[in-house]
Amino acid sequence: MRYWLMKSEPSSYSLDKLKKDKKTMWDGVRNYQARNYMIKDMKKGDGVLFYHSNAKPSAVVGLAKISKNAVPDITSFDKKSVYYDPKSTPENPRWHCVEVEYIAHFNKYLPLAELKLLKSLDGLALLKKGMRLSIQPVLKKHFRVLCKKGVLDKNPFLK
């Protein structure tokens, strides 16, 4: 099993929204590196840290998991969608998306500025200068550090 961090601007899709929806297709990703992670590496059951970007403050806010492996992103075929891509067709889809399922909000949010101070997170992709990737792999040790910092009564990933 692998671990991930997924970014979303709360104004477009927040963890609160995911809680209401329970599950969502992570569609609209139009970056090849992020797409390749979804297609090749993300598997059902993987752990996901949910990050609010462009937020006040930007922070890791909770936990989710991958509930379905990648499938073609149908928004890329939809002319009315803002995610429409004329180069992506049902016969030859260019973009894919996984399904993400809500687990919990952390009891403590983890603002970016605080995470930068932690020696135990050295090497975490999120903290690297210029890192804009919306889907990032997270090492198990970093995942555990963040889960413990976030505090949850029941955390399926910390047994």
Place this chain on the structure above:
DNA sequence: GCCAACGTTGGC
């Protein structure tokens, strides 16, 4: 709102 960093596009 600014702007650094990064990704993509397209002319050549």
Place this chain on the structure above:
DNA sequence: GCCAACGTTGGC
């Protein structure tokens, strides 16, 4: 294949 121009991300 190079690279300038442009667009986007996202912290601050």
